[in-house]
Amino acid sequence: MTMTPSSPSPALPDELAARLDGIELPDPLGFSRLMAPVMSVAYYRDGAWETPRLTGLDPLPLAPHTQALHYGQAIFEGMKAYRNLGDDLDAPTLLFRPYEHARRFNRSAARLGMPELDEQVFVTALEELVGTLERLVPSRQGQSLYLRPTMFGATADLSVVPSTEFCFLICATPSDAFFTTPISAWIERHYSRAGAGGTGNVKAAGNYAASFAAAAPLRENGFHQLLWLDAVEHRYVEEFTAMNVFTRRGDVLVTPPLSDTILAGITRDSLLALGPSFGLKMEERPIDIHELTDAVAAGEDVEVFGCGTGAVVAPVELLGDETGLRLPLPDRSVALDLRGRLLDIQHGISAAPDGWQWPVTALPDGPRA
Template sequence: MTMNIHPELLSVVERFELPDELGFGETLAPVMCRLDYADGAWGEGQLLPYADISIDPSAKVLHFAQVVFEGLKAYRGEYAQIKLFRPHMNAARFNRSCARMLMPELPESLFIEGVSAVSACVAPLVPGLPGQSLYLRPLMFGTQPSLGLAPSDSFTFLVIASPSDALITGALRVVVERGMTRASTGGTGNVKASGNYGASLHSSMAATDSGFNQPLWLDAREQKYVEELSAMNFFAVIGGELHTPGTGGTILPGVTRDSVIALAGDLGIPVREGRIAIDTLLQQIRSKQCTEAFACGTAAVVAPISVIGEKDGAMYELPEVSGPVANRLRDELLDIQEGRTPDRFNWLYTAGM
């Protein structure tokens, strides 16, 4: 695509100063990419200084939540190169989300060029300490001004970015959510529609208020089987094997999840994808047959779980909070992402403008 670069963009980057404490998603890079869709076609890409955007109060996105997004990371590699982690997989998932939400396909080349250009433009601001990264947030939303219930015919695609520290540095405490549900069969649980995350906020905040980090969601039909956390996939080590729920149409097929499964296979760790009954899992933790549990996602990478709690006060503490399987998978993944070991899976993509 033709990328129009704002004449003041480089000076904006040069003047930008990173704070001493980055946090996660709190420090916004001073650059964004924008493309607009109208009359059945995508317009020219623009690299712009990060700024507010104007939107009509009757825009479809504000009334019918016609918005999807992605999350991926870029890392500082050798010779100051900026490496994106598996952006093509994010591009494919982005378009699956768009299809489900009746939004136009964004050609993979445009998605890759957008995240690549932003990453390359802010290369001096990509932090390089272990655990740090440039977190990228591509998103698309309907902009047509109309109050009628119908899909938008105009859209905006943006890429914004945040130089960030690690999201999670310790172990997670999670609570089983047996009342509310996040996604059901035939819904949008298997795509990255923003409404999924809005629907999780009530239980997520209740979990935080009760001393936990996140809820552990169960299936909507029977409230019996483990699905995922609000923003992470779930794994457990049971009998020396790695178990994770199959995606099955209600669980987001995470990029990190896919990477963990590939790494486990490469390391000779047996992987089982399928149903995990919550009551059986809790019994296996008590009997120490389940030795570890962890969550994974783009933001968190691999985060060990120390305890799974119930709202009635029952607590199930994992025998190995920072166990050998989770630690090895996390170290292997970060070593590839941060360039300390060869990229034997060809997961890294060099950013450029």
């Protein structure tokens, strides 16, 4: 027998207002210290999606044999709404490149045998939620309302087949950037993040669970992020656990080319577009870890940094590994310049390419009818 949760009733405007009343942002914000008390939810049944609706951030009633709990048919996106700190856009809040996130969400869904969600429905659900939560969007540059669109197989059935019913939801949390100071990176030389033909190029939930055991040396040695190498030779740089990676040597900015094992980061794409305005030459090519560490050890003009929605741009100050390798990277100037430019765009301070800044109007009277 299969069963899925009933769809939650949409919250009335006064119910949403009551949930938001009296909430104060924590200081420091951190990440997920305060979850917004309102979320957007929709279910896929009988071959069609319901319209997403706002409801309270309450536990979902899941059967113990819900498909996603056993077979991992689950995906997510990470994206942000920023306080508009500029003068040219008549809206209190800005989403950053929401349609690009919608397209990546659908690529993830397709790879895991899940139904796609219409891009406009995805963006409208974001607008409705962010507009309702406008007072929870923090005002300092670099802070944001972090948004987590998620989809999982909701059919309660232990058969090893794709789910036929799905839950889509968006929850939110006021957040600092993941890394506000330079980070240290641990070169992972044994475990692999992803293999050819796998799910490394989409945001499958299991990709992140698979990194947890490998992360033990981070805690033991005081490092922040794993730097993953390719699964075949353990020679070529691929990604950090939560970010794409760039290196700079002289005036050349390099990032690994997209493949089955590398996520098509929205921030990565943004930096490829912004780099030439800083006089940088942009290259997408393999990065040999030995050439990189040799260049750093020789004192060459090298930077390494990660980039992603959560971190924005995170300069690396130290590379290390289990052999005792410890390589400091003193120059972080280009990474910080790129971070500053991107944050100015995300907050509406600087002009942006079409589609990057998406104004969201507050909804003081509750969700749209």
